[in-house]
Amino acid sequence: MLARYRISRGKPKPGERLPDGVRQDTRKHTSHCLRPTAAVVGAFLAGPMDAAAWRRFADAYRAVVEERFRVDRGPFDRLAELASEHDVYLGCSCPTQKQPRVDRCHTYLALQFMAQRYPELEVVLPTSG
Numbered sequence: 210m211l212a213r214y215r216i217s218r219g220k221p222k223p224g225e226r227l228p229d230g231v232r233q234d235t236r237k238h239t240s241h242c243l244r245p246t247a248a249v250v251g252a253f254l255a256g257p258m259d260a261a262a263w264r265r266f267a268d269a270y271r272a273v274v275e276e277r278f279r280v281d282r283g284p285f286d287r288l289a290e291l292a293s294e295h296d297v298y299l300g301c302s303c304p305t306q307k308q309p310r311v312d313r314c315h316t317y318l319a320l321q322f323m324a325q326r327y328p329e330l331e332v333v334l335p336t337s338g
Contacts (some may be wrong), residue, residue, distance in 0.1 A: 211285040211323055212333040213316040216300040223265055230296030233288075235316060242284035243299060243319040244275055245270050250315075254307065263313050270315050289327040311335045 214228045216236070221227075234242040237250045253266040259317055278285055303314035311317065317335065324332040 210296045210331040210333060211320060212296070212298050213287075213311075213314070214298040215304070215311075215319060215336055216302050218302070228296070228298045231291065232298045232300055236301055236320065240256055240259055242288065243274060243315070244294075245315045250272060255297070258308055260311075266274050266313075266315075267318055270318050272323070274319065278322075278326070285323070285326065288326045289323065289330050292323075292330055 210230075212228070214232060216223060231276060233241060235243045237245050247267060249269045252269070253262055261336045277300045282320050288297070299319055301302075301314050301316045303316070304311050308314070312335065320332050320334050323330060324334075
């Protein structure tokens with residue numbers, strides 16, 4: 210199973226707990242195959258957090274991930290294999306005060322990408338809000 214979780218800074222909030230399973234940090238500063246680039250994230254966070262900005266971010270992020278997949282699909286195949294054997298959670302700091310919608314996080318797009326590329330894989334999209 211492949212899903213997402215929220216990476217918290219500092220002490221967890223009351224009632225917040227880490228999911229059981231393999232947790233992978235997919236934020237921009239990592240080397241994860243599903244990470245966004247710093248430039249894409251920076252452009253998104255620099256302006257108003259409106260629907261147009263989200264569409265630009267989503268298009269740019271998808272292009273980055275598609276290119277990585279085209280160049281070297283090995284890391285994606287390994288992630289899909291791991292997620293077929295274990296519960297794997299993609300981590301990000303979203304939602305945040307500035308970006309409060311979990312369905313406007315790169316992990317949401319990453320899960321959609323993996324579901325499309327690996328239709329046999331169980332992918333759990335977070336509830337939007």
